[in-house]
Amino acid sequence: MSAMRIKRVDWLVGITVLSSLLMVWLVLTGFDAVLHFLQQLGNIGKNGYTLTNAIVYILVTTPRRLYEMFGNAALIGGLLGLGGLAATGELTALRATGMSKLRIATSAVGVVAVLMVGVVVLGETAAPWGDQQAQTMDLRLKSSGSIGSTSSGLWARDGDRFINAKSSLLRQVNGHDAIQLADVRVFTLTPDGQLSRFDWAKTAEHNGKQWVFDQVRSTTLDENGTHTTTAANEHWESRLDPNVLEQSLIQPQYLAMRDLRRNMLYLETNGESPGVYAVAFWGRALYPLNVLVLVLCAMPFAFGALRSGGLGKRMFIGMLLAIGWYFLQKAMVSFGTVYGIPPLAANLLPAMVLALAAWLYFRKHA
Numbered sequence: 119m120s121a122m123r124i125k126r127v128d129w130l131v132g133i134t135v136l137s138s139l140l141m142v143w144l145v146l147t148g149f150d151a152v153l154h155f156l157q158q159l160g161n162i163g164k165n166g167y168t169l170t171n172a173i174v175y176i177l178v179t180t181p182r183r184l185y186e187m188f189g190n191a192a193l194i195g196g197l198l199g200l201g202g203l204a205a206t207g208e209l210t211a212l213r214a215t216g217m218s219k220l221r222i223a224t225s226a227v228g229v230v231a232v233l234m235v236g237v238v239v240l241g242e243t244a245a246p247w248g249d250q251q252a253q254t255m256d257l258r259l260k261s262s263g264s265i266g267s268t269s270s271g272l273w274a275r276d277g278d279r280f281i282n283a284k285s286s287l288l289r290q291v292n293g294h295d296a297i298q299l300a301d302v303r304v305f306t307l308t309p310d311g312q313l314s315r316f317d318w319a320k321t322a323e324h325n326g327k328q329w330v331f332d333q334v335r336s337t338t339l340d341e342n343g344t345h346t347t348t349a350a351n352e353h354w355e356s357r358l359d360p361n362v363l364e365q366s367l368i369q370p371q372y373l374a375m376r377d378l379r380r381n382m383l384y385l386e387t388n389g390e391s392p393g394v395y396a397v398a399f400w401g402r403a404l405y406p407l408n409v410l411v412l413v414l415c416a417m418p419f420a421f422g423a424l425r426s427g428g429l430g431k432r433m434f435i436g437m438l439l440a441i442g443w444y445f446l447q448k449a450m451v452s453f454g455t456v457y458g459i460p461p462l463a464a465n466l467l468p469a470m471v472l473a474l475a476a477w478l479y480f481r482k483h484a
Contacts (some may be wrong), residue, residue: 131225134203139195139229146187151176175255178248182372185241187320188407192230196413197435200226200420205429209421220480223417230413234406239401246374248257253448276356280305283322287381287395298323300384304354314339319352331356370398378402396461397451404465411472412443418479443468 158172200222203209212222225358271284284301299322306315315338334352339344370378378399382392392399419435447468454464 127215127217128225128228130208131200131203131222132229135196135199135226136229136233138199138202139191139273142195143184143187143191143197146191147180147183150183150187151180154179171255175252178251180291181240181244181248185237185245188233188237189405189412189436191438192233192409192413193416196226196230196439197416197420200417204420214281218303218480219421220412222244222421223414223480226417227414228412231406231410234409238406241405242374242376246372246377249372271301274358278307278309279356280307281356281358285381285384287385322354329356329358360451371401373398375399386415397455398463400465401451404469408447408465408469411440411476413450415439415476415479418476443472 127269139153155172155176158175159165162169162172200209203212209222213219222334245277271282275283280458282305283299285299287298287300300320302317302319302322304315304317304319305313306317308314315336317331317334317336318332319335322329324330324333331352331354332350334349336347336349336352370381378395381395382399385392416435416439420438447465450468451461451464453459454461
């Protein structure tokens with residue numbers, strides 16, 4: 119138990135890594151925000167889009183940027199923190215007192231683990247909310263204000279008809295992403311604003327030429343009362359552009375885990391593969407593990423810098439490791455999708471490979 123007790127040397131390592139991590143996190147997030155702000159400036163003047171809209175867009179998407187940049191910031195910040203201790207000789211002194219490399223690395227990873235709790239909460243609360251607000255702004259920009267998104271779902275106007283879809287999903291059709299609207303309501307109004315017809319459909323999809331409603335229930339209102347009919351499916355002519363909806367739809371990797379799980383259950387209940395939602399769900403669920411393992415595996419490079427190499431070399435190694443990890447994980451997930459490997463296994467395997475590498479290293483260099 120005494121070996122696990124937090125000591126003053128742990129605080130020294132932790133505070134040093136924390137300061138480096140926060141600095142790198144701020145720089146990476148700020149740089150990404152500036153790049154996207156410059157892109158948003160190109161939209162000013164289109165469909166009433168203003169400078170204020172561009173600023174708000176960047177602000178509401180900042181939580182997502184913080185979430186996405188944390189992994190890289192933790193890796194590079196950890197290397198810089200321990201590298202700073204190595205440059206001043208403090209890391210050598212810690213090793214001379216009998217403190218193992220594993221203990222020093224654990225102190226650094228412990229700081230990342232504490233911050234990770236807040237990052238996960240951010241990724242499940244403020245980040246999805248901000249992405250929804252950004253989606254609404256994007257829809258209005260691309261559709262001249264005829265489409266909008268609220269807490270009650272997607273809303274669109276098509277002449278004298280108003281369309282409301284409670285949810286929207288991405289599905290794989292012939293190897294391509296296609297949008298599917300669920301729990302769809304169409305309100306048709308008369309010129310004086312009175313409701314003349316109401317249509318409800320379980321789902322709606324675009325077949326390339328027109329929208330197709332499934333399990334339709336239609337109700338018309340006239341001076342004689344209401345009349346209801348049902349149909350298994352119904353073709354619907356509309357100017358509602360599926361490409362605009364698909365481009366502006368919140369991508370699965372930006373949804374909260376509860377929303378991903380709900381969409382997975384919906385698709386599974388209807389006998390369809392959860393596809394991209396399952397991949398995104400397990401990627402989010404294993405995100406903390408991936409970051410912690412990645413940081414742990416990067417720490418040996420800091421120890422290797424005790425005798426040679428400087429700040430630039432450590433940053434280069436960190437970025438190289440982060441880039442390599444990113445492509446490895448993407449390749450494994452894509453490989454799993456093609457060959458039917460469960461998304462949990464495809465996302466977990468790279469982390470297990472890194473964990474094994476870290477275990478072998480620290481076992482050899484106690």
